[in-house]
Amino acid sequence: MSEWSIRRCERRDVSELLAIEVAQFPEPWTKGMLLDEISNTETRRYTVAVERGRIVGYLGVMFVLDELHVNTIGTLPGEEGRGIASSLLDEALEDAKTRAITRATLEVATSNERAQQLYYRYGFKPVGVRKNYYERSHEDALVLWAQLRDENEGA
Numbered sequence: 001m002s003e004w005s006i007r008r009c010e011r012r013d014v015s016e017l018l019a020i021e022v023a024q025f026p027e028p029w030t031k032g033m034l035l036d037e038i039s040n041t042e043t044r045r046y047t048v049a050v051e052r053g054r055i056v057g058y059l060g061v062m063f064v065l066d067e068l069h070v071n072t073i074g075t076l077p078g079e080e081g082r083g084i085a086s087s088l089l090d091e092a093l094e095d096a097k098t099r100a101i102t103r104a105t106l107e108v109a110t111s112n113e114r115a116q117q118l119y120y121r122y123g124f125k126p127v128g129v130r131k132n133y134y135e136r137s138h139e140d141a142l143v144l145w146a147q148l149r150d151e152n153e154g155a
């Protein structure tokens with residue numbers, strides 16, 4: 001049984017998100033970028049996993065027409081492998097069923113095998129490569145897509 005619960009992210013969560021971001025990403029977003037993302041509730045949906053009052057993971061998705069884009073996902077260092085990222089994805093994909101979302105996409109660094117394993121489990125498949133996607137490292141990104149449901153199914 002998971003010991004964390006998932007709720008919508010709020011602006012007051014930004015410091016904890018920033019700490020995970022800085023620890024987990026070679027090219028972390030800034031506080032300002034995170035605040036912009038969290039605050040843009042029209043097209044973004046940010047959620048956090050909270051365990052005993054502490055944020056142990058977060059997920060940010062963006063909606064573009066009938067597509068869900070995974071903008072970011074991170075688990076607190078030391079808490080990986082417990083299913084936190086999976087539960088955040090499960091919750092977001094469940095929510096996507098209530099919207100007219102049919103497909104999901106994301107970019108992931110070619111070297112980030114751990115994240116790729118996670119996404120492949122959700123039915124994401126590589127469809128292409130964006131060359132020099134990451135500004136500092138110039139690493140390529142794989143572009144992954146998942147078909148969530150048939151375009152003709154109702155919301």
Ligand SMILES: CC(C)(COP(=O)(O)OP(=O)(O)OC[C@H]1O[C@@H](n2cnc3c(N)ncnc32)[C@H](O)[C@@H]1OP(=O)(O)O)[C@@H](O)C(=O)NCCC(=O)NCCS
Pocket residue numbers: 024025057072073074075076079080081082083084085086087107108109112114115117118
């Ligand atoms: C990728 C990331 C979000 C996964 O979070 P997590 O909470 O550990 O994920 P889960 O526990 O739900 O595990 C999902 C899968 O990830 C992989 N995984 C998780 N921990 C792992 C570990 N320690 N070693 C290898 N693979 C691991 C496994 O495939 C796992 O599947 P399993 O259920 O068969 O073990 C986390 O490692 C992270 O924050 N990484 C840095 C940020 C990042 O790369 N984000 C993605 C950018 S595209």
